[in-house]
Amino acid sequence: MSRFAxxxxxxxSALLVLSACAGGVxxxxxxxxxxxxxFPRSGNxxxxxxxxxxxxxxxxxxxxxxxxxEITARATQDLSAFDLDLKGMDVExxxxxxxxARWSRNGQELVVRPHGDLTENETFRxxxxxxxxxxxxxxxxxxxxxxxxxxxxxxxxxEPTGSMAWFPGNHHPSDKASYDLAITVPEKLQAVSNxxxxxxxxxxxxxxxxxxxxxxxxxxxxxxxxxxxxxxxSTVATEADGELPVHTAVVxxxxxxxxxxxxxxxxxxxxAEYNFGPYPFSSTGAVIAPRNAAAYALETQNRPVFPGAPDxxxxxxxxxxxxxxxxxxxxxxxxxxxxxxxxxxxEWLWREDDGGxxxxxxxxxxxxxxxxxxxxxxxFPPAEPTSAAHISDAPVYQRGAMVIHKxxxxxxxxxxxxxxQGWAAAHRHGNADTADFTAYVEKxxxxxxxxxxxxxxxxxxxxxARP
Ligand code: TRP
Ligand code: ZN
Numbered sequence: 001m002s003r004f005a006x007x008x009x010x011x012x013s014a015l016l017v018l019s020a021c022a023g024g025v026x027x028x029x030x031x032x033x034x035x036x037x038x039f040p041r042s043g044n045x046x047x048x049x050x051x052x053x054x055x056x057x058x059x060x061x062x063x064x065x066x067x068x069x070e071i072t073a074r075a076t077q078d079l080s081a082f083d084l085d086l087k088g089m090d091v092e093x094x095x096x097x098x099x100x101a102r103w104s105r106n107g108q109e110l111v112v113r114p115h116g117d118l119t120e121n122e123t124f125r126x127x128x129x130x131x132x133x134x135x136x137x138x139x140x141x142x143x144x145x146x147x148x149x150x151x152x153x154x155x156x157x158x159e160p161t162g163s164m165a166w167f168p169g170n171h172h173p174s175d176k177a178s179y180d181l182a183i184t185v186p187e188k189l190q191a192v193s194n195x196x197x198x199x200x201x202x203x204x205x206x207x208x209x210x211x212x213x214x215x216x217x218x219x220x221x222x223x224x225x226x227x228x229x230x231x232x233x234s235t236v237a238t239e240a241d242g243e244l245p246v247h248t249a250v251v252x253x254x255x256x257x258x259x260x261x262x263x264x265x266x267x268x269x270x271x272a273e274y275n276f277g278p279y280p281f282s283s284t285g286a287v288i289a290p291r292n293a294a295a296y297a298l299e300t301q302n303r304p305v306f307p308g309a310p311d312x313x314x315x316x317x318x319x320x321x322x323x324x325x326x327x328x329x330x331x332x333x334x335x336x337x338x339x340x341x342x343x344x345x346x347e348w349l350w351r352e353d354d355g356g357x358x359x360x361x362x363x364x365x366x367x368x369x370x371x372x373x374x375x376x377x378x379x380f381p382p383a384e385p386t387s388a389a390h391i392s393d394a395p396v397y398q399r400g401a402m403v404i405h406k407x408x409x410x411x412x413x414x415x416x417x418x419x420x421q422g423w424a425a426a427h428r429h430g431n432a433d434t435a436d437f438t439a440y441v442e443k444x445x446x447x448x449x450x451x452x453x454x455x456x457x458x459x460x461x462x463x464x465a466r467p
Pocket of ligand 2: 041299321339340343
């Protein structure tokens with residue numbers, strides 16, 4: 001009999017452990033931010049979003065947005081509570097796994113306490129019903145983003161923090177997800193977003209557009225444009241996938257001026273694929289919004305937004321971001337130069353290939369007289385912007401492009417294009433930071449010494465010594 005006693009004890013203690021779990025050896029809150037060095041409250045800890053299904057309706061007359069966000073996420077720890085980012089709007093109801101959850105608001109944090117704990121690795125569904133007039137957000141650098149009303153509709157843009165104005169989510173570039181967006185607007189208007197238009201139907205004076213983004217997308221490049229747009233579909237030949245759908249949306253007031261650059265889209269796509277490798281997404285295009293809708297263009301996924309018709313150079317810049325920024329996405333806002341340095345360098349390459357100045361000439365002119373055009377050009381190193389107010393300044397764009405050019409000077413053209421394409425391929429649909437990049441470059445050209453470039457051009461204060 002006594003022989004069995006230890007075994008019985010073991011079973012009992014196992015049961016105790018089990019019941020302790022079921023009764024809630026508690027999970028902990030996920031955390032209100034991801035400790036981004038520039039935007040510490042952006043994003044949230046403890047889970048990873050895999051899919052957003054947004055079902056929204058907008059009436060421009062009273063500027064009311066109402067809808068439901070259904071978010072599919074995976075817990076990365078045992079969770080007793082978690083946050084979503086949402087700025088403004090009225091939350092009406094929150095459910096987790098179909099059960100009502102308690103919630104509270106704290107600034108841009110929507111704090112959710114699910115009915116029961118969530119277990120690490122569990123996939124769960126969050127439903128948020130909300131409505132209200134979305135806010136226009138002013139960036140640390142003074143520019144406007146988020147919800148930007150136009151005469152008859154709206155333009156929603158999200159870099160770096162604007163997406164929280166119109167849908168709840170894990171709004172940090174490190175958490176990419178697929179999206180389904182259904183948007184219902186008055187019948188006389190059109191609604192454009194990322195991905196592909198899968199459905200359009202009109203009922204009782206209102207039209208619903210369904211847009212699907214299958215490839216991972218960072219929230220800051222999610223976009224919604226509502227207005228009197230001319231939406232056209234065509235296709236373009238690509239290297240990898242054969243015919244790629246093109247959706248262009250041109251606001252009626254811009255149709256004449258937009259035609260010129262949009263006619264060149266196939267040619268620019270072909271040039272970009274030749275230089276950067278296969279286009280990473282399942283559709284392309286552009287949104288030509290009203291001139292005063294925003295003060296800047298943005299590389300919104302699949303189809304960049306331009307306030308009025310862009311010149312070719314700007315079009316090339318935003319298209320290059322589809323590889324550098326949207327497919328290979330920064331791990332944090334500190335890595336912004338990986339976006340803007342590459343996109344700016346793409347402009348230099350285009351000019352070089354289009355019979356204009358060579359990239360070397362552009363580099364030299366910047367080195368010699370850059371201060372005339374960009375007085376802050378040498379004010380901080382590209383990899384270390386002074387603060388959140390400076391992530392879109394000249395050191396990130398122009399000096400960032402100079403870093404890329406220094407690499408090209410060092411390795412020569414053949415190896416350089418291998419690095420550019422290899423980098424885009426290695427982190428396709430992922431996230432990467434500056435250390436990943438320097439390590440990748442070093443691995444690609446093991447005989448070269450890149451330290452002087454990193455030390456002087458990427459991390460060094462002040463103007464580097466004459467090259
Ligand atoms: N990324 C945009 C571009 O280069 C510019 C931009 C718009 C931006 N909004 C921003 C950059 C906010 C940094 C922060 O085309
Ligand atoms: Zn850019």
